Amino acid sequence: MKFFIDTANLADIQEAQNLGVLDGVTTNPSLMAKEGICGAENVVDHYKAICAITDGDVSAEVIAVHYDEIIREGLELAKLDDRIVVKVPMIREGIKAIKYFSNAGIKTNCTLVFSAGQALLAAKAGATYVSPFLGRLDDISTDGLELISDIRLIYDNYEFPTQILAASVRHAMHIVNCAKFGADVTTSPLSAITALLKHPLTDSGLAQFLADHKRVSEGNN
Template sequence: MKFFIDTANLNDIEQAYDMGILDGVTTNPSLMAKENIVGEENIIAHYKKICDIVEDKVSAEVLSTDLEGMIKEGEMLAAISPKIVVKIPMIKDGLKAIKHFAKKGIRTNCTLIFSAGQALLAAKAGATYVSPFVGRLDDISQDGMVLIEEIKTIFDQYPEHLNTEILAASVRHSMHLLNCAKLGADVATCPLKVFEALLNHPLTDKGLAQFIKDAESMTAVVEA
């Protein structure tokens, strides 16, 4: 499974990259606004900074919802760096935009996927990634993992025709992440805190404390 970090915060991206676990970045307008990134020039400059940190796969979302606007914005974003993946919403014009970008060799991430049917449409249109939002489904008392399983089952039936990867989004905690991995999602995107939560285990803490204590005893013996 590939790990993407879901943020526009440069410090968080650098931390995940330095841990050696980072395969890409996903952003959205809300995350950019959280970092006070407003205005086209500032947005472009910020994406350039993100691309300077990571090796590839930086999802940058269009703001328009009409075909002409999405194509214009998407081509502008793709021109920033070959690392950019254009993020397109799951709407009819979005599918048309995905088809356009696929023909031009521009990678896309179809976002706001909440059903297997939507994922199938996006894959047929040529999306590089589909992003099912597992956490938001949980919020309305639906099991997001069922959606991941349904999409995986469908995509696996047609490996020669559907090359789209499943990018599990709205991943809120470590169990979300691990369950997506068990079900075979290609990618999970989540905040830094979710990755850091995987580091923690009480037996690791206990063992490390014992190792430190024993090391201090050994040092004391040597010095004596």
């Protein structure tokens, strides 16, 4: 399973890259605003800075909701770098645009997916990635992991190449469970990725090893 980081924070992206497990980055206007990135030129420069850090795909979201504008924005984003994936909302005009981009050889990420039917449409249109939002489904007492399972079954039934990119992933167990249910990718904050490193038995075991080593070394002096 691929690990993407969901942020526009360059320091977090660099840290994930340094960890050696980063496969890509997802961003959106809210994440850009959180980093104080304002203005079209600054946003473009920030995408270029992200692409300079990671070797993987970088999802860059269009703002438009009308077909012609989605196409225009998407083409401009795709020109920035070969790693740019045009992130398009799951709406009627978005599906039309995904088909256009697919025919043009431009990678896409269909975002804001909350049902298996939506995921099926995205795959039919040729989306590179489809992004079901786990955390937001959990927020309304709906099982986001069941959606991952349903999409996996449908895609496997018909051998769709579209990759399941589990989004709105908030903690380490979301990542582990996504791996169990067959997601191709998870995108999450850095904190969720680094939480996978932690286990109290690892900490206590290492402390014991170091204590024993110290005792043996001092005994040899």
